[in-house]
Amino acid sequence: MTDDTPIPLCNSADLQERGTAVPFDVVYAGQTCLAFAVRFEGQVRAYLNRCTHVAMEMDMRPNEFFDSTRQHLICASHGATHDPLSGACRGGPCRGGLTSIKLSESSGVVHWHTAYNLQPVEFLS
Numbered sequence: 001m002t003d004d005t006p007i008p009l010c011n012s013a014d015l016q017e018r019g020t021a022v023p024f025d026v027v028y029a030g031q032t033c034l035a036f037a038v039r040f041e042g043q044v045r046a047y048l049n050r051c052t053h054v055a056m057e058m059d060m061r062p063n064e065f066f067d068s069t070r071q072h073l074i075c076a077s078h079g080a081t082h083d084p085l086s087g088a089c090r091g092g093p094c095r096g097g098l099t100s101i102k103l104s105e106s107s108g109v110v111h112w113h114t115a116y117n118l119q120p121v122e123f124l125s
Contacts, residue, residue: 006104006111007120009046015039015110018070018084021063023049024112026101027119035101036065037110038073040084044110046101047082051075053093073098 010022021036026048028035034049034057049057053075059065060076067074072081072090080092087098102113114120 003115004102005114007114009037009103009110009112012044012105012108012110015044017042018066021059021065022110023063025121026112027121028099029117032121035112036063037101037103037112038065038084043085044103044105045084045087046103046112047073047087047098048101050099051078051080052089052095052098053078053080 009024014022015037017039021038023034023036026033026035028048035046036049037044037046049059051058056077058075065073067081073084074081078093080094081090082088082098083090087100089097101118104111104113
C-alpha cells in the first residue's frame, strides 16, 4: 500500500459536532494502535489514542475525548488538554502534541489516509 491511500472510516453523519469519537485501529511505526476521529467546528480530525505524557489511552469512557466544555480534547488520566483542530497541547502535562492522522471527507464518507509510518491493521506483517 502506498502513502496517502484513502481508507473508508465512517459515514459523515457518524461524526457529530463535538460528539462521541469514532474509533479505529492502525499500525503506527510497526505497532497496532487505537486511533479516533472527531468533528470540531465542522472539520474532521483524527489522532492516535495515545497520551503524550505517558503512552496510554486518553479516553475515560469509550470514545469520549472532549472535556466538559467541549472545547478541548483531554487525557482523562493526566488532565492534559489539546486543541481539537491541531492536536497541540493547551495545558497540563504534555510532551508535544497528539499524533495526527490525515482525514478527508467527500460524498458523505470520511476516510483516513495511510502514510509511510501509518497503515491499516490488515497490512501488519
